[in-house]
Amino acid sequence: MAETIRRPGLDEQGFLAREGSLARVPAAFRPVVAAARDRLPDIFGTRLHSAYLYGSIPRGTARVGRSDLDLLVALREEPGEADRVAVRTLGESLDRQFPQIDGVGTLLYGRDRLLSEPERYDLSWFVACLCTPLLGDDLAEHLPRYRPDSLLARETNGDLALWLPRWRDRIAGAANTEEARRPLVRFMSRHLVRTAFTLVMPRWNGWTSDLREMAEAFAASYPRRAAQLRTAAEYGCEPVGDAEVLRTYVDDLGPWLAAEYARVHGIKAPRPD
CATH class of the missing domain: 1.20.120 (Four Helix Bundle (Hemerythrin (Met), subunit A))
Structure with a gap:
């Protein structure tokens, strides 16, 4: 019998495996990640549900001076314009302070939307499979497993x-x-x-x-x-x-x-x- 080929990105059951981890963050980018982790609670306080990294930094493939810092922030309620201004200001501050990154991109959503049925195979999948937990309770614990269908x-x-x-x-x-x-x-x-x-x-x-x-x-x-x-x-x-x-x-x-x-x-x- 021919051996079954398991494609990259799948676990032994054929579900999509979560990519990235804090352990893979390159040493040059750890101060950036630490600064983001420290400042987000100061900005949102108890309204912050959780925060995640995604992209090349948690995958361990980031390039100094070329890669950006990608964040997803989940609030306990739907964000308002003041919240969006706050994350833009945070991103600009981190970009100025840390020359090893080339910009900061932050996705900002309310917890309920991220867990909603219409987002089950879009934003929910994104959190469960492509985001690395940084702060708070991981929303992936409330989400299903996904197949590449x-x-x-x-x-x-x-x-x-x-x-x-x-x-x-x-x-x-x-x-x-x-x-x-x-x-x-x-x-x-x-x-x-x-x-x-x-x-x-x-x-x-x-x-x-x-x-x-x-x-x-x-x-x-x-x-x-x-x-x-x-x-x-x-x-x-x-x-x-x-x-x-x-x-x-x-x-x-x-x-x-x-x-x-x-x-x-x-x-x-x-x-x-």
């Missing part, structure tokens, strides 16, 4: 068609400089590669957060678009400020990917704004 694919990235008009607006509103376009290329490249990967995730039957591995998984099923995805994966790691790249994303690759995603998995269920 079509339902998960649809509810995580089945809304690309809704994003494309917003991307066009962002591109039109950006300054006409390479410096202004570079972060747009980075963000959109990563979004497209991750969406392309989850398109094929059920048949690939595994999980990875490595952009280049995502592109290769996609390429095996869509060889005609393979070169585009491999290039996008490179730009997600080393972005350029090229206007033509952005045009291709919103006029060619993005619309094709949105249509193919809807054909294969359907469209993501609507969420409250």
Whole structure:
């Protein structure tokens, strides 16, 4: 009998394994993580339910001076505008203080939304599988196990068609400089590669957060678009400020990917704004 191949990112039962851990945080980034952990309770007090790391830092793949600090903060109630201002201010402060990071991105939600039924295969999955607990009680204890199936694919990235008009607006509103376009290329490249990967995730039957591995998984099923995805994966790691790249994303690759995603998995269920 042929040996069963277990794809990366799955446990022995075939469920998605949680990626990242505090033990994997590179030494250069530990002071940044410690500062965030110390300051969040000062900002939110008893309203803070829990906080998490995600991205390259808890995966242990962060690069000094190139990687950003990614945080998810869960409050005991829905956040307001003052809370969003507070996390932006915290991020700016950490970015100024620690040259080893290139920016801070913080997702801010109420506990109830993160555990809600509409978010079960989107934000809930994100917390349970892609976030590393930093503070408070881990919400993953209240969540199910997940498999890399079509339902998960649809509810995580089945809304690309809704994003494309917003991307066009962002591109039109950006300054006409390479410096202004570079972060747009980075963000959109990563979004497209991750969406392309989850398109094929059920048949690939595994999980990875490595952009280049995502592109290769996609390429095996869509060889005609393979070169585009491999290039996008490179730009997600080393972005350029090229206007033509952005045009291709919103006029060619993005619309094709949105249509193919809807054909294969359907469209993501609507969420409250």
